[in-house]
Amino acid sequence: MTRIKICGVSTPDIVETCRDLRVDHIGFVFAAKSSRAVTPAQAAALAAQAGALSTVGLFVDPRDEEIEAALPAISVIQLHGAEAPARCAEIGARFSRPVWKAIGVGSPADLSGSGAYAQAADLVLYDAKPAPGGPQGGLGVRFDWSLLKDRPPVRDWGLAGGLTPENVGRAIAATRAPLVDISSGVEDAPGQKDKAKIAAFVDRVRRS
Numbered sequence: 612m613t614r615i616k617i618c619g620v621s622t623p624d625i626v627e628t629c630r631d632l633r634v635d636h637i638g639f640v641f642a643a644k645s646s647r648a649v650t651p652a653q654a655a656a657l658a659a660q661a662g663a664l665s666t667v668g669l670f671v672d673p674r675d676e677e678i679e680a681a682l683p684a685i686s687v688i689q690l691h692g693a694e695a696p697a698r699c700a701e702i703g704a705r706f707s708r709p710v711w712k713a714i715g716v717g718s719p720a721d722l723s724g725s726g727a728y729a730q731a732a733d734l735v736l737y738d739a740k741p742a743p744g745g746p747q748g749g750l751g752v753r754f755d756w757s758l759l760k761d762r763p764p765v766r767d768w769g770l771a772g773g774l775t776p777e778n779v780g781r782a783i784a785a786t787r788a789p790l791v792d793i794s795s796g797v798e799d800a801p802g803q804k805d806k807a808k809i810a811a812f813v814d815r816v817r818r819s
């Protein structure tokens with residue numbers, strides 16, 4: 612069954628919704644410029660409420676101190692910046708958490724380049740390639756899923772970028788992604804998650 616991550620969770624009611632729907636992972640964003648950003652203290656309170664739910668901390672080129680502060684709240688570290696394979700491996704070893712590395716995909720070269728993370732990351736998350744100098748993700752932008760046919764071997768992988776309840780069935784059929792990750796596609800406005808959209812997304816994934 613395709614695993615589900617709902618990212619950018621920042622309020623207790625949405626944690627509750629994700630628990631009720633038995634999603635696999637919820638994501639806390641620690642990128643300061645994001646409309647979905649939470650503080651380590653907020654994340655700790657949300658994680659306490661999350662129970663057995665896996666909690667993924669999303670960082671963009673973090674300093675060790677930023678990860679350290681968030682560590683009690685997270686079971687997985689997601690790196691969504693320009694972290695090199697060696698930095699991913701270093702973070703995984705230092706903080707004893709699985710590391711997920713997001714790769715922006717805009718061309719076949721981006722796919723082949725992701726093979727460099729085969730040992731350094733526990734999961735490679737394919738997302739749309741961000742515009743230079745702009746936000747690194749969470750923009751609801753999708754990429755050409757057919758590029759994934761040339762995926763290099765990695766330990767595990769997931770699909771992100773512009774997913775919605777309406778297109779996730781097609782996305783899974785086209786890519787056979789073992790994990791799907793969504794943020795803006797289940798929101799009414801940046802940072803405002805919509806419970807009905809989350810439920811519709813989960814339903815469509817489970818029917819795929």
Ligand SMILES: O=C(O)c1ccccc1N[C@@H]1O[C@H](COP(=O)(O)O)[C@@H](O)[C@H]1O
Nearest residue numbers: 618645748749750751772773793794795
């Ligand atoms: O959500 C954010 O604000 C964010 C900030 C910086 C890097 C990544 C971010 N979000 C992640 O981007 C992908 C795709 O999101 P979307 O579904 O297209 O909105 C996902 O992993 C988000 O968690």
